[in-house]
Amino acid sequence: MSKRDYYEVLGVEKSAGEREIKKAYKKLAMKYHPDRTQGDKALEEKFKEIQEAYEVLTDQQKRAAYDQYGHAGVDPNRGGAGFGGGADFGDIFGDVFGDIFGGGRGRQSRARQGSDLRYNLELSLEEAVRGKEVEIRVPTLVECEPCHGSGAKKGSSPTTCPTCHGNGQVQMRQGFFAVQQTCPTCSGKGKIISDPCTSCRGQGRVEKTKTLSVKIPAGVDTGDRIRLSGEGEAGENGAPAGDLYVQVHVREHKIFTRDSNNLYCEVPLSFSTAALGGELQVPTLDGKVKLKISPETQTGRMFRLRGKGVKSVRSGAVGDLLCKVVVETPVNLSARQKELLKEFEDSMGGSDKAKHRPKEQGFFDGVKKFFDDLTN
Known part of the structure; x- marks a missing residue:
């Protein structure tokens, strides 16, 4: 699949200066950053495309090669400058997002917030209308108590990865240029655990079924969600937990x-x-x-x-x-009841028929007129 023009990706003119490019990148990356689009693979790819365009257009050498030769000028597989070059992604991230998403200059890995969870709760109509307090059991990942989420055995702590020096990424040199890749030693975490916690085996989280009390407000309906902040999965390496969303579904009622x-x-x-x-x-x-x-x-x-x-x-x-x-x-009528109904029906016939059943008379008058119009 052919790549889009980098200037088009960032929405800037070819004459745009570095300041304008950074401004455009910051606006787009705030919108498509993985922290805001968790789980959407298409938007993650779009963010990578934006990031790639930014890295090329803010590097004078790579931008010059791109302006002259297009994508071939910066494609390492074609002998070009190579995506990644001498630029440090941590510097880019720190400059643009340090004050927004908490990324530090030169820092590649950040502890990921725990995933949000959903619990489907069925209620009767009466329960939904009046509200109630219910207890729910939710299987989730919680912070390991012995190591407090660090993954390291009690009395020890994670150490900075000697391969990437805490950045989470390493540079693979290709002649004069370099390509950044996830650090193979720490898997992008920036830290290694030499003596892992025996309870969580170095993961910092363990599986547990939590029992929670949820107050259902009166008047909820199918589709309503109740958010329990911090009751989702525990984050990695002591990061904040996600949220739990209780999704309400009201069962069908026999009468209402x-x-x-x-x-x-x-x-x-x-x-x-x-x-x-x-x-x-x-x-x-x-x-x-x-x-x-x-x-x-x-x-x-x-x-x-x-x-x-x-x-x-x-x-x-x-x-x-x-x-x-x-x-x-009426159904299952006796002979006498049928006789009475027949007498009743006869009593409403003749000239009084239209008086007692105006809708019926009006309908058949309309039918008669309809067929009369067809024959004329």
Whole structure:
């Protein structure tokens, strides 16, 4: 795959001075630095591309070779100046990021912060609405107590790597030029442990299942996250621990459906109550309440019970309960009941049909007009 133009990578003109190049690099590297894009391989490669462009364009000899011959002029495999040259990545990193990410001048390795963890927590609707305190067990890496995370046996301590002198990288010479590589002795850590801790075998961290108490605030919903700072994996070499994110998932409820702060439910309604009106007991999360049904209620009508929904975890506003009534057709009728219904149906026929069933009459009038228009 062909490399992009270094000036294009940094977003500067070919006439840009070193100060302008450093400014552009600092802005891009702050955005794509691995500390901010952990785990995203594509962004890590982009950061390497930015870093490579910066190193070439801030070195006068390599920049001159690049301007004259392009990438071939700085490619060691083609006899060019070679990426890495005499420039020290630690100097670059220290100059630009020393005050931002904590990197020191000439320092190649930094203790890595522990990874963030995620715990999936299932709750019932009632638990999510009211909130509760739960205990969770989380398998993680914690700091080794005997060595306090250093990896060295008690009474000893890690020593500076004699190969890279604490930089974490070494230079491989190719004639006049050099290429930087991870130090093979310390694997880029800058320190070696001659007498490792027996508990963690020199890793500074051990596996452990932690039991944590998590307070679930009232009103949480599926997709909400609760952050427990410092409860993730322990960092390397005593670095800060990551965070634990408790991911909430609310199970489906047999009666209620939640939409934001409102609750919905369907309530069956008898034919006679729908026609004559009456009272109906409907469920809420706080118990049963009476709902007044007005005469001639049609199926699908929505009744709103204000303040019977969910209290928002963010604003504190309380939603409503919306009850949709569904008129239930009688089943398993006796002979007498069928006879009564037939008499009832006959009583609404004739000229009074439109009066008692206006929707039905209006529908069929519309159908008749539709076919009349087709034939004309």
